[in-house]
Amino acid sequence: EAGVAQSPRYKIIEKRQSVAFWCNPISGHATLYWYQQILGQGPKLLIQFQNNGVVDDSQLPKDRFSAERLKGVDSTLKIQPAKLEDSAVYLCASSSNTIREELYGYTFGSGTRLTVV
């Protein structure tokens, strides 16, 4: 099966600019996640979608971050305006939410590396 697709791979922007990332999950996967990985840290969940509804966005900085998953498939994550501390790798993952996912985790994309200067 095709993996989780993310674009762009790299992005450099100036602080206060806006940026958007795109994710296409594995076909049929109902659940989609966005994680933020800052250098030297583990991935941190930003938002979890179940189909096109938000399940958990408790760690999403809502004053500047937004995400949507139209039609329960692709998703976009936006940052506006960006800050220096937003420099990180943004990882998208998807799962089909069966017991298998608890034992095997979910599938991550390759990520988008954002540098804010």
Add this chain to the structure above:
Amino acid sequence: DQQVKQNSPSLSVQEGRISILNCDYTNSMFDYFLWYKKYPAEGPTFLISISSIKDKNEDGRFTVFLNKSAKHLSLHIVPSQPGDSAVYFCAATSGTYKYIFGTGTRLKVLA
């Protein structure tokens, strides 16, 4: 509050020897634990998991041990190979499909 901790940022091991990566957690509600492996410029990939009802799970060269009383798990790689050089993350969940990740341990296997 760091619920999942990997206290060793890096580890170097000779090829053919055992690599032992450690992970501690604080939340007794966690019931599944996983190890992910991450190469540069790639997303994390699943390596091995263990349910809280077990104390050991083995898959080829990889074995995960869980000590619930100590809230500690470890990943053993035997024998270590140069291709195992990567960052290893442990992760835990309490059944919500939301994983809490540790900060990672960079393993370097020396040829």
